[in-house]
Every structure is written in C-alpha cells, then in structure tokens.
Amino acid sequence: MIINPELTAAREILKLLKFPSAIKIDTFAKGRVELLRFRLKPEIGFGGKTVMDIMRQLKCDVLICAVERGSEVVIPNGSFVLQDTDILSIVGSLENTAQFFEKIGLRSKSVKNSLIIGGGTIAHYLAQDLLKIGFRVRIIEQRKERCDYLSEVIPGADIINGDGSDRDLLLEEGLTYADSLVALTGLDEENIFLTLYGKLHSNAKLIAKVNKIAFDDVIDSFGIDSIIYPKYLTADYILQYVRARQNTIGCNVETLYKILDGRAEALEFSIKEDSAVTNVPLMDLNLKDNLLICCINRNGQILTPRGQNIIKVGDTVILVTTNRGLGDIRDILKS
Structure with missing residues (x-):
C-alpha cells in the first residue's frame, strides 16, 4: 500500500x-x-x-x-x-x-478560477488537475527557484513570485473577483489568516490547509468554508485499506469514513448473504439508536430508503451512525 x-x-x-x-x-x-x-x-x-x-x-x-x-x-x-x-x-x-x-439557493456549480497561496507539492498537484478541467490558476510563491520550477512543469498556470501574505499583492492579483482562494503555505496560522482576509474582500470559496489537528474545534469556529487536514485524509485512506483487507476474510464493510470531525462514522456494507436484516421492510427492523440507513445501491440504481424498502443480497447499504465498531450489517440491530 x-x-x-x-x-x-x-x-x-x-x-x-x-x-x-x-x-x-x-x-x-x-x-x-x-x-x-x-x-x-x-x-x-x-x-x-x-x-x-x-x-x-x-x-x-x-x-x-x-x-x-x-x-x-x-x-x-x-x-x-x-x-x-x-x-x-x-x-x-x-x-x-x-x-x-x-x-435551497446555494451554488452547486463549480468555480472557474482559483488563487492559490503557496507553491508546494499540494499546489503543484492541484494546479495540474484544475488546468485539466478548464480552470484559470494563479499561484503566489515566495521562493524564486520554486517559481521557476512551477513555471516549467505547469506552463498553463500563472506563477507569481511574491509574498502571499502581502495584502496589496493579493488585491492586485484579483482576490476580489477570484472564485476560490486556497491557502497552502507551510504555516497553519498564515493559511487561516489568509482565508479570513479573503472572507472580508471576496465571495470566493475559501479553503485552508491545517496540520495541527489539536486545534480543529477552534478553527471550525472561524467560519472558513473548508479546512483540509492532510493527516485526517491519510488516516481515512489507511482505515479504508484495513477495512478492505478485512473484507477479504469475512468483514462486509466496503467503505468507512470518520465524519463530523471523528464524532460519527459513515459505512458502506456489502450484502453477501441472507441474514436478519434482509428481505424485511426497514420499518420492521429493530435498529440501534443514533443510526440511519441512508442509501441502498442495487445494481447501480441508488434508492433513497423508505419504510417499505427491503435490503436484498447483492445490495450495498450506506448508513451513518455515532455507534462504533460495526463490522457486520447485522450489527445495526439491537441485541
């Protein structure tokens, strides 16, 4: 892996x-x-x-x-x-x-241009992907040698050699009309302040990279649109890999995400055999508290579950719960 x-x-x-x-x-x-x-x-x-x-x-x-x-x-x-x-x-x-x-009146269409502060590896990967789908990309990076490198490897992006924390520079480079501002410097505090400054001067989608997970509750209170925690994302992928390995030896969890800052789990179960949860109307299942069956995927058809729906062998079932340690679809039932 x-x-x-x-x-x-x-x-x-x-x-x-x-x-x-x-x-x-x-x-x-x-x-x-x-x-x-x-x-x-x-x-x-x-x-x-x-x-x-x-x-x-x-x-x-x-x-x-x-x-x-x-x-x-x-x-x-x-x-x-x-x-x-x-x-x-x-x-x-x-x-x-x-x-x-x-x-509900919230924008669902993607943005079309992005101002990225910090020209590190994440910015490099992101700019390449954004250019492929037609974005205009501008990257502000303080190190001259890094700017030279980025100009060579992502020629479709505008690379600006400057201090991303310079307010005048941000305004000169179009912060006020940017569709998105992505702060990817090496300093958590700088990323947070940059997005808060963007909040004052634009209607951009605001994204900040943060590594210090210990302060996530404080950061969430700032009202920044999205916070990216690379450590959380890496842990999620490791967890998914472990679950997939377990799946080969009997566990039927296909996908698992820690959601809501780790306070709940979203799981996708593969239904491989008949059990106490199959072929029974959902309204008749004695489900554990704080658990919701959200979707049934039946041969590629996505069903939003209602009380009369049933789970069949071959389905995958997606649920959200605050209960921990669910390793089998039968664990959703009260004992």
Whole structure:
C-alpha cells in the first residue's frame, strides 16, 4: 500500500472546488453517492422547521443524515427541528444532491478560477488537475527557484513570485473577483489568516490547509468554508485499506469514513448473504439508536430508503451512525 498525502489532499480540494457549497464531501457506491456537509444560513429558511417538513417542501430525493449543533451530533428523525446555526450532512445521488443545493439557493456549480497561496507539492498537484478541467490558476510563491520550477512543469498556470501574505499583492492579483482562494503555505496560522482576509474582500470559496489537528474545534469556529487536514485524509485512506483487507476474510464493510470531525462514522456494507436484516421492510427492523440507513445501491440504481424498502443480497447499504465498531450489517440491530 502506497499513500501520497499531498496528492490525496489535492484531490480532496478538487472535489470541493467542483461543489463549492460543501464543507466536506465523501463518496460511496463507486462515486454514485455523495455525503456532503454544509453550514446552514438564516436566508435558507430551515430554522424552526422539522426535517420532515423540509423534505416535503423541497421534494428532493436526499436524506438529512446528521446535524451538528455546537459540540452535539444528532442523527435526526423526521420530527427533529433544525436551527439556523446548524451544520447539516446530506446523502444522495450526485444528481439529487445537486438538485437539493439548487433548490435551497446555494451554488452547486463549480468555480472557474482559483488563487492559490503557496507553491508546494499540494499546489503543484492541484494546479495540474484544475488546468485539466478548464480552470484559470494563479499561484503566489515566495521562493524564486520554486517559481521557476512551477513555471516549467505547469506552463498553463500563472506563477507569481511574491509574498502571499502581502495584502496589496493579493488585491492586485484579483482576490476580489477570484472564485476560490486556497491557502497552502507551510504555516497553519498564515493559511487561516489568509482565508479570513479573503472572507472580508471576496465571495470566493475559501479553503485552508491545517496540520495541527489539536486545534480543529477552534478553527471550525472561524467560519472558513473548508479546512483540509492532510493527516485526517491519510488516516481515512489507511482505515479504508484495513477495512478492505478485512473484507477479504469475512468483514462486509466496503467503505468507512470518520465524519463530523471523528464524532460519527459513515459505512458502506456489502450484502453477501441472507441474514436478519434482509428481505424485511426497514420499518420492521429493530435498529440501534443514533443510526440511519441512508442509501441502498442495487445494481447501480441508488434508492433513497423508505419504510417499505427491503435490503436484498447483492445490495450495498450506506448508513451513518455515532455507534462504533460495526463490522457486520447485522450489527445495526439491537441485541
């Protein structure tokens, strides 16, 4: 197993730039299903409404699978009442999640230009990927020799030799009309302040790279659109690899993500044989508390589960839970 943390971080940023309303995006069912985390705004009008009322109003085939309210994480039922300051996680097919964001008035179309501060390895990988999909890319890098190198290997990008913390330089290089600002310097504090400055002077999608995981609760309170933690991403990939190895010897977890800053898990189970959870209407299953079945992938068709749906052999089932240690689909049932 070989993991490239810089490439992993660049690919995560690329996903966020394609769907700028999201704080974080995880994918399941070979890319057919997305779990997106986003921050509510008062103008969306969800505050004071139940989950059931919102789903009826929007008529979108997605599920609200988790709500963060301060330090609390809730797996909501239909009667749960939302507040304007909540952070929501939704799950659904790519088409349905895009429709959901369109209906609530949040941008779902990708941005088209990016101002990147810091010309390290992540910036190199990211710029290459962005240029392939038609972005205009500008990179501000302080080291002259690094600028020369980047100019050679990514000729389609504009490389600016300068201090990315120079406010006048940022404005000269178009911060006010940038679609996205990605802070990738070697200093966490500088990345945070750069994105906060961007918040004051633009409507850009703001992304900051942070390595000091110990301060993630403080950083989350700043209201920066997305924070990239390379250590978290690397740990997720290692965990997925371990789960895949276990899957070859009997465990049926296909994919596992630690979500909501590690306070919950999203799992994808492969249903290989009949059991107590198969061929039974979901409404009749005695599920554990704080657990929600979010999607059923049946031969490539993505089903948003309702009470009358059943799980069949051959399906993959995606769920979100605050329970730990689920290694088999039967573990979702109360003992």
